[in-house]
Amino acid sequence: MTELVAEVRQAGSLDRRTVDDMFRLYERYYEASSETRFRGDLRGKDHVILLSDRQGQLRGFSTLAVDTAVFDERPVRSIFSGDTIIEHACWGEQTLAFAWTRLAGRIKAAEPAVPLYWFLIVKGFRTYRYLPAFARKFYPNWSEATPPAEKRLLDFLARRRFKDAYDPISGVIRFPVSRGHLRGTWALVPEEARQRPEVQFFLERNPGYVRGEELACLTELDADNLRPLARRVFTQGMAA
Numbered sequence: 001m002t003e004l005v006a007e008v009r010q011a012g013s014l015d016r017r018t019v020d021d022m023f024r025l026y027e028r029y030y031e032a033s034s035e036t037r038f039r040g041d042l043r044g045k046d047h048v049i050l051l052s053d054r055q056g057q058l059r060g061f062s063t064l065a066v067d068t069a070v071f072d073e074r075p076v077r078s079i080f081s082g083d084t085i086i087e088h089a090c091w092g093e094q095t096l097a098f099a100w101t102r103l104a105g106r107i108k109a110a111e112p113a114v115p116l117y118w119f120l121i122v123k124g125f126r127t128y129r130y131l132p133a134f135a136r137k138f139y140p141n142w143s144e145a146t147p148p149a150e151k152r153l154l155d156f157l158a159r160r161r162f163k164d165a166y167d168p169i170s171g172v173i174r175f176p177v178s179r180g181h182l183r184g185t186w187a188l189v190p191e192e193a194r195q196r197p198e199v200q201f202f203l204e205r206n207p208g209y210v211r212g213e214e215l216a217c218l219t220e221l222d223a224d225n226l227r228p229l230a231r232r233v234f235t236q237g238m239a240a
Helices: 018-029 033-042 095-110 130-134 148-165 197-205 207-211 230-237
Strands: 005-010 046-050 060-071 074-087 114-120 216-219
Touching: 005 095, 018 033, 018 046, 018 060, 033 074, 033 207, 046 230, 060 095, 060 148, 074 095, 074 148, 095 114, 095 130, 095 230, 130 216, 148 216, 148 230, 197 207
Parallel strands: 074 114
Antiparallel strands: 005 046, 046 060, 060 074, 114 216
16 A cells, blocks of 8 residues: 655645646546636635645545534534545555544634534545544434434524535535546445445445435534544644
8 A cells, every 4th residue: 555645734835846736636526616616616625635645646635614603693613624635555544534624623622612613524435434433422323313403503503604505404505517436336335335234324324425415413522522542643743
């Protein structure tokens, strides 16, 4: 497996060549997008995690935005994950997960008294599987109903960012025309994966993922809510 190196950059600091490389990589795996839309989306993000091999070749990236809002008369902060892709040859490599979790810890440390959430929209079963590996409590999930308070917060964050494209009944974001979905074979679900409860749940809740529909998900970014490995990396980020 290719060993990767992660670098966290401010989104606005990226040069044109880097953004060009990001779009070319993204376009290999996603269709129904465009360079104009990709660049426009990037302008709305705060941070980018770049993944490169030892030769400096871009092998993956993830973008994110940090948002502060008032919900139920109290401040809440959220990390919204944007475009994310890792080259297939590097699947299974955990550098991105570690870099993202460490960055989340740094963001939490900036305002430790304010609740911080991960607001994630999911258009692929592989991404949804990150949630049970990462957090103890996340919504929606197959093992329990979403509590009313978390449902209201999820609806609030989804409407805040996606307006009427968000359907609070299904919890799915639908655009009149896809803004990006996995190409051909990358959207297929292997039979062995279909046997997993989290994959079955995702496919039931978001059957339109192949058309670019996205399931809105939420988990609190707090050490007590994280799995042991994620908690360790998160607290390292808080202490940095």
